[in-house]
Amino acid sequence: MPTIKDVAKAAGCSTATVSRALATPEKVSDATRKRVNQAIAQVGYSPNIAARNLRRAESKTIVALLPDISNPFFSEIISGMEDVAHQAGYQILIGDCEHDPARAEAYFRLLSTNQADGIVLLTSEIPRALVKQADKQADFPLVMACEFFSDIDLPLIAIDNHQASCQAIDYLVSLGHQRIATLSGPAHNPICQERNRGYRDTLAAHQLSSEARIAEGNFGFRSGYQQGLALLEGKTARPTAIFCHSDEMAVGVLKAARQLGISVPDQLSVVGFDNIGLSEYCDPELTTISQPRNEIGQQAMQLLLHLLRGEQPIRHQTLSSHLIVRKSTGRLKP
């Protein structure tokens, strides 16, 4: 591999000048710049980024920390992040935590070893000690997207989960439903708590508090199916609608209903969350809440870039979600 020295030799100038022609071309005379560029092309030079990073004490790498890469919800967020990052000369390292604290820790360690410049945190399922410690350090750019911690105030891009939940429940009530259950994600997860608060608030507003019933899943198909069975085959009055905190769980509920011979939406309405690709292709098509995933990714990266430049950006931004009505919800049919 040719180095900057080879270019300097070919161009008949010093390595300093080659470096400047690349980093700050306006500080180099036209003639020299031309010679340098020719030399670069001639010897086939591309800078050794490791050396540059070492010298500049940066890595131009951002870690995107996910709870679970297999959840399709995240892919479009990553995509939005990449668009913005690449344009600014950064690359994204996707960190899949797989609910393993050690993994999360390893990714956090990349910052102290200069292998990453910042983190976009897309999960609250990591050791909070890690986050608290990081938050104290000045040079630890950390941004959250979608998820958040109730007791640690970090820069955040997200939708209003309380409101999104209210909207879903209001809609179900408007269809005449009273026994509306929620199939929540993990109970300790702050976004689920927000959604459950919205659920309770809305039931209360309609004098339906006594009907409140929350089951707990983990966002995946299987838990949707299992909790769906539990909710629907119980002896107590069966819910006529279930609001799920993810589309995968909603599809799991659809399977449970099918198995129990409960027809959707005639005897049961189901609402999902996230509007993943599948929601248009399951049977029936899913009524769900759509988050602007690409925009969330873009804004989160933008926010992190501001932080990296030492600016003081607006730390919290709420993007709007909306309810998409499809075929899995409706009035009860006798």
Added chain:
Amino acid sequence: MPTIKDVAKAAGCSTATVSRALATPEKVSDATRKRVNQAIAQVGYSPNIAARNLRRAESKTIVALLPDISNPFFSEIISGMEDVAHQAGYQILIGDCEHDPARAEAYFRLLSTNQADGIVLLTSEIPRALVKQADKQADFPLVMACEFFSDIDLPLIAIDNHQASCQAIDYLVSLGHQRIATLSGPAHNPICQERNRGYRDTLAAHQLSSEARIAEGNFGFRSGYQQGLALLEGKTARPTAIFCHSDEMAVGVLKAARQLGISVPDQLSVVGFDNIGLSEYCDPELTTISQPRNEIGQQAMQLLLHLLRGEQPIRHQTLSSHLIVRKSTGRLKP
């Protein structure tokens, strides 16, 4: 951040000794090693990886090049890759090509700039010039997984797509089907060509060649739905079974059938490919071909590591797939 100098000072030795205590502890006396380790703990040292990488001329980073990160098929493969990579001290950089040649090129460029040590290629949808050129360079460790090029012989971990396809078609014939269509992925994709060859061979073996009919999709839900409609609403004799090159397309076909009032499996059998999580939760549950995704990821990474160590590993490995029979296939009911 403390550097190796700080540790040396605290331990009362040279930086060389600190470095050796870390890299080759057996070359350092017990007493010194102990002092160094104490000093490391005391000053809170972690090595600057950029500097190490520069010195060693490696990055300990492997690029996993995907056609599309939103396809859940890949997540478990990545997972398998990560297990092996992390254990060997490597990290995985996920490169999402999004069918954009410029992106693929950018990721390939990481190798020449010392930002990556090797590539696991999970797509054949990239400029072949890139690959051919890379393949010529000795120091360009490149491994393919799942996908391959028909005219470029690279180290490869994959299933036998021809055989997997034969098995699916044989099974459908055994159920009494004769008009079996295939919903293929992109026609120029070698794995699809293999599968289509298996399809034709099996039809021929059963004297059904005249029934061959191949539609082309792109692996996604939407194309499954659209091509499904086209296959099923045609005036010509409608297929009684469709073999799809992905589960998402199969689910798209299920939707098309539903819309046309064709019941699965009574009037139409559908087979998918990949056994993604969804295939157990759609309606009806999908008969599909399962690939050992985690193992593919592990073996691909293992193969790449061998190459990086300058060894001469077995370049081609075929893992076995198997047909999982669920509810989307059956004998025709009148």
Added chain:
DNA sequence: CTGAAAGCGCTTACAG
């Protein structure tokens, strides 16, 4: 506008 020189933090052949 340009160059000589120092230095980023580490590793490793060499000498002892």
Added chain:
DNA sequence: CTGAAAGCGCTTACAG
């Protein structure tokens, strides 16, 4: 077993 020294490839304040 240990240290002094050179060097990986780049950047940048400094001097001119």
